[in-house]
Amino acid sequence: MALRSAINDNTVMIAASAPCLPFGVVDPIREVGKIAQEHGINLHVDGSLGGVQLPYYRMLGHDVPEFDFSVPGVTSMSTELHKFGFAPPGVSVILHRTEEQFKFQQWELKEWKMGTYRNRNLLGTHAGAPTAAAWAIMRFLGTEGFMRAAGRQWNAMHRIFDGVAAMQDLYIVGKPDVCTFAIGARKGDITVVMDALRAKGWFPSPRIQTDPSAIHITLSPMHEDHVDEFLADLQVASKASLA
Numbered sequence: 728m729a730l731r732s733a734i735n736d737n738t739v740m741i742a743a744s745a746p747c748l749p750f751g752v753v754d755p756i757r758e759v760g761k762i763a764q765e766h767g768i769n770l771h772v773d774g775s776l777g778g779v780q781l782p783y784y785r786m787l788g789h790d791v792p793e794f795d796f797s798v799p800g801v802t803s804m805s806t807e808l809h810k811f812g813f814a815p816p817g818v819s820v821i822l823h824r825t826e827e828q829f830k831f832q833q834w835e836l837k838e839w840k841m842g843t844y845r846n847r848n849l850l851g852t853h854a855g856a857p858t859a860a861a862w863a864i865m866r867f868l869g870t871e872g873f874m875r876a877a878g879r880q881w882n883a884m885h886r887i888f889d890g891v892a893a894m895q896d897l898y899i900v901g902k903p904d905v906c907t908f909a910i911g912a913r914k915g916d917i918t919v920v921m922d923a924l925r926a927k928g929w930f931p932s933p934r935i936q937t938d939p940s941a942i943h944i945t946l947s948p949m950h951e952d953h954v955d956e957f958l959a960d961l962q963v964a965s966k967a968s969l970a
């Protein structure tokens with residue numbers, strides 16, 4: 728595995744994604760956890776996009792990859808509540824496996840003339856409004872609300888996967904675990920597909936992905952109501968790219 732050969736005496740941590748942004752694929756966290764343990768180093772799981780999706784998919788009974796502290800070797804995790812937590816930017820969460828480890832996140836300066844300066848993050852003073860908004864949204868939606876939202880995202884994603892599978896000229900890149908994924912073209916020019924979708928009022932991510940060339944889509948719960956329209960427009964866009 729390329730990861731093993733990248734580790735040397737200076738390595739203190741491995742970072743894995745749950746999932747990566749381009750393809751929505753969760754890294755093989757259990758295997759990576761074993762490697763971290765073999766080397767006695769930390770494993771951070773970046774759950775930026777999966778942290779507030781994967782647990783709810785699981786609660787809904789869907790099959791999701793292992794990604795959290797249940798995996799031996801995972802020492803910390805993070806997620807962005809300003810993504811699928813529906814909060815305004817910037818409110819992120821970092822979780823440590825142990826309190827002992829959490830202490831290393833804090834830093835303090837005791838020699839300061841005004842007393843001890845202690846902080847738990849890099850930013851120092853920052854706005855509390857996004858945190859308050861995230862709290863209010865969590866109280867408002869609750870577990871049921873987040874399950875309902877994630878269920879809609881799961882359904883939309885899988886209906887799109889089925890729809891794309893039925894189109895011979897397009898394909899979903901890899902096997903996404905979370906509703907952020909890429910659509911590539913077997914034939915035709917994906918930039919033409921992108922332009923045709925835009926002309927119909929859809930807003931995929933603004934950049935064309937490379938390697939492979941693909942358009943990037945992120946779904947929110949409301950997209951469940953528009954899957955059929957989207958697939959119809961995607962089909963037309965795909966034909967336009969072949970013309």
Ligand SMILES: Cc1ncc(COP(=O)(O)O)c(C=O)c1O
Pocket residue numbers: 744746747748773775776807819
């Ligand atoms: C996998 C992953 N990690 C981290 C980030 C950084 O997120 P932010 O800049 O919103 O904190 C992103 C952003 O999309 C992401 O996709």
